[in-house]
Amino acid sequence: MPTILVALGAGFLFGLGLTISQMVNPAKVIGFLDIAGRWDPSLALVMAGALAVFLPAYRIIVKRGAPLFAPALLIPTRRDIDGRLVAGSATFGLGWGLVGFCPGPAIAAAGSLQTDALTFLGAMIAGMAVYEAIDRLSTRRPASQAG
Amino acid sequence: MFENFTPVSALGGGVLIGVAAAVMLWLSGRVMGVSGIAGGLLRPAGGDTGWRLAFVIGLVTAPLIGMAVTGSFPPVELDVGLGTIVVGGLLVGFGTRFGGGCTSGHGICGIGRLSARSIAATGIFMAVAGVTVYVTRHLLA
Numbered sequence: 001m002p003t004i005l006v007a008l009g010a011g012f013l014f015g016l017g018l019t020i021s022q023m024v025n026p027a028k029v030i031g032f033l034d035i036a037g038r039w040d041p042s043l044a045l046v047m048a049g050a051l052a053v054f055l056p057a058y059r060i061i062v063k064r065g066a067p068l069f070a071p072a073l074l075i076p077t078r079r080d081i082d083g084r085l086v087a088g089s090a091t092f093g094l095g096w097g098l099v100g101f102c103p104g105p106a107i108a109a110a111g112s113l114q115t116d117a118l119t120f121l122g123a124m125i126a127g128m129a130v131y132e133a134i135d136r137l138s139t140r141r142p143a144s145q146a147g
Numbered sequence: 148m149f150e151n152f153t154p155v156s157a158l159g160g161g162v163l164i165g166v167a168a169a170v171m172l173w174l175s176g177r178v179m180g181v182s183g184i185a186g187g188l189l190r191p192a193g194g195d196t197g198w199r200l201a202f203v204i205g206l207v208t209a210p211l212i213g214m215a216v217t218g219s220f221p222p223v224e225l226d227v228g229l230g231t232i233v234v235g236g237l238l239v240g241f242g243t244r245f246g247g248g249c250t251s252g253h254g255i256c257g258i259g260r261l262s263a264r265s266i267a268a269t270g271i272f273m274a275v276a277g278v279t280v281y282v283t284r285h286l287l288a
Contacts, residue, residue: 001148002174002175003174003175003177003197004198004201005201006158006170006171006174006175007171007175007177007184007198007199007201007202007287008201008202008204008205009205010167010170010171010175010179010202011167011201011202011204011205011206011208011209012165012205012206012208012209013163013166013167013170013205014164014168014179014181014205014209014251015206015207015209015210016163016209016212016213017160017161017162017163017164017166017167017207018160018206018209018210019160019209020156020159020165020213021153021157021159022153022155022156022157022221022222022229022285023160024221024223025209025221025224026224026225027222027225027226028151030280030284031151032285033273033276033279033280034277034280035277035281036281036285037280037284037285038150038151040149040152041149041152041153041154042151042152042153042156042157043157045161046156046160046164046165047255048158048160048161049158049159049160049161049164050161050162050165050168050255050259051161051165051255051258051259052161052162053162053165053166053168053169054164054165054168054256054259057165057168057169057173057259058172058260059195060170060178061169061172061173064173066176067172067173067174067175068174069174069175070174070175070176070209071176073176074176074177075178075260076172076178076247076257076262078264079262079264080264081263081264081267084245085223085246085264085267085268086246086271086279087245087246088241088242088243088245088247088285089242089246089253089269089271089272089275090242090246090269090271090272090275091238091242091245092239092242092246092249092272093242093271093273093275093276093279094238094242094275094279095234095235095238095240095242096235096239096250096272096275096277097276097277097278097279097280097283098227098231098234099225099227099231099232099236099239100225100236100253101225101235102181102239102243102249102250103181103182103239103240103243103249103250103251104181104206104249104251105153106236106239106260107181107203107207108207108209108210109210110207111208111210111211111214111221112220112223116223116225116229116232117223117225118241119229119232119233119281120225120232120233120236121236123191123233123234123235123236123237123240124236124239124240125189125240126236126237126262127184127236127238127239127240127241127242128182128185128186128189128240128241128243129240130237130240130241131186131240131241131244131245132189132190135244136211137275139197139219
């Protein structure tokens with residue numbers, strides 16, 4: 001039960017951060033990615049602000065050991081830069097650059113009820129479902145989970 | 148120069164996102180990666196859906212509270228055709244799952260852990276997105 005409330009709160013804080021920083025707006029994200037246009041560095045400061053908190057917080061949390069409401073920290077352990085990581089990230093970058101939505105903002109923007117935003121969300125979920133289908137077919141061995 | 152730059156709200160919003168990631172890890176031991184959390188809902192593994200669904204509900208609710216305060220939903224502006232939106236959505240959904248993370252999981256949590264995988268992933272999706280914007284909005288426009 002506590003983990004459900006924690007997730008609800010974390011999701012809410014994350015959504016609030018996306019709202020305040022205007023990252024729910026694809027036009028704002030395209031403004032950052034468009035270095036040759038009227039460049040808007042805002043997204044870099046969003047990441048800087050998040051890392052300013054999370055970099056030190058991560059070190060403190062790991063030093064403390066177990067989390068408060070769960071038996072252990074579930075942190076990715078893989079260290080190799082493999083083909084899936086490279087190809088998947090490049091595929092994501094292509095879609096991100098085409099539209100300006102990444103998963104967090106795409107979900108947060110659902111409440112706008114705008115046709116364009118909901119269409120993107122539906123297509124994104126379909127893309128995730130395609131991955132699940134391929135993953136189920138191709139890996140009979142236990143799937144390796146990363147972040 | 149930088150006429151669209153909003154440094155204060157960007158930094159403030161970023162800090163909130165960092166706090167959210169820290170709270171998630173400190174209390175539940177989970178990495179706050181949106182593509183992994185949402186994508187996991189499509190995997191019918193028993194007992195694991197509650198917290199994922201709760202995260203998504205919190206994420207969807209936040210801008211609605213903003214709407215209740217300011218009177219209007221924050222701007223969501225897409226300036227591409229429906230075909231591009233569908234293709235983009237498919238690529239983002241598949242790519243983030245295949246690459247093991249997105250802007251939050253790799254870009255914030257992964258870099259925050261100084262993970263070489265996440266630093267590489269973030270460099271790749273940022274670079275490809277930047278090139279894509281340059282090609283579609285400058286070379287082809």
